[in-house]
Amino acid sequence: MPMGRTSNARERLIESASELWHSRSYADVGVNEICEHAGARKGSFYHFFSSKQDLALAVIDSFWSQAKVRLLDPALDSAGPLEKLVKLLDGEYEVQRSFKDSTGSMFGCPFGNLAVEMSTQDEVLRRRLTELFYELAEHVERILDDAVAAGEIPAQDTRATAIAIEAYVEGMLLFAKTANDPELIKDLAPGVLRLAGASPQFAEQLVGAPQA
């Protein structure tokens, strides 16, 4: 991790790389183009980052910080556990749709995109993304534990279910990105509720509930 002081240029480099990589691919956008897009000199780049990979780690952290803000949104607190999960997924749909509306393309998951492209080619990025997938699964696992405690779903291996739900959502994002159609992820709740082992009765009740 780069520990240089934060400056406007460092933030701009991270933002430019996030935008360019997310909309195209890691291989397709190099350091020169990122510097140009950020209005930063190459010397400035290497003041903050030792390499493209080093910048990628900072970009991953930046996307992850944004994701955590959503995961920990206090506005979700009033919802029941599984309802919270459904609202989080509705939020993901809104994000993807806004990208599609403004650029014409659905970009998918920045972590999944980088993981698929780079896992066989960059061991440092692969390991960081693996950690992050497990960390995200832990958030889902805690929500599922709450759902078990609230009697919404039967007792189960909530860790395995959390990973299954994460995979399902990643796969739907992949599918919707390929079809370039965010509407395919508009209603992820039924699949998530089935994976969580919710009864059809509870699922109907929840999906019929007002959405945030």
Add this chain to the structure above:
Amino acid sequence: MPMGRTSNARERLIESASELWHSRSYADVGVNEICEHAGARKGSFYHFFSSKQDLALAVIDSFWSQAKVRLLDPALDSAGPLEKLVKLLDGEYEVQRSFKDSTGSMFGCPFGNLAVEMSTQDEVLRRRLTELFYELAEHVERILDDAVAAGEIPAQDTRATAIAIEAYVEGMLLFAKTANDPELIKDLAPGVLRLAGASPQFAEQLVGAPQA
């Protein structure tokens, strides 16, 4: 689709591109390297393919033909519908594990990999991969229709369930590729059976059944 006569060189180019792209990424391997790997001259390449994209379409068709052989394997005919699905997924695990054993890396799904990397950058590949995901979902849908008819699962929107199952499997492949651990996809049956709405009793019976 290239319609030039089939020759050993054409097959070798497709095989080399399949191997190199699957193990690394589309952007990382260019026409020169593919020609070198295949022992083919560049003139030979352009006799068979008009571009890298044109070769990619042939590679997609080649992977898809191999997948269909597995989907239509007559050895699966004796199994019940959902058991057939579980056996297909067991086969996918074996394929991924053999790549890991022989190369040290798990490569994931060739269609998912290309779709994630190229969907925002190549409209022709994106459209072909979208068609293919829907075609694969149709195979799963037919199995689910059989499962409904056999009373294994309740009547439902089998098309939506097929897409959910395909997404779940793609997502688990993505996750296992990132973790570089094929054991993560060793047991996809419980998630698939939950998505299909199978009763816990039926799922237990099926997962306990001897595996092919």
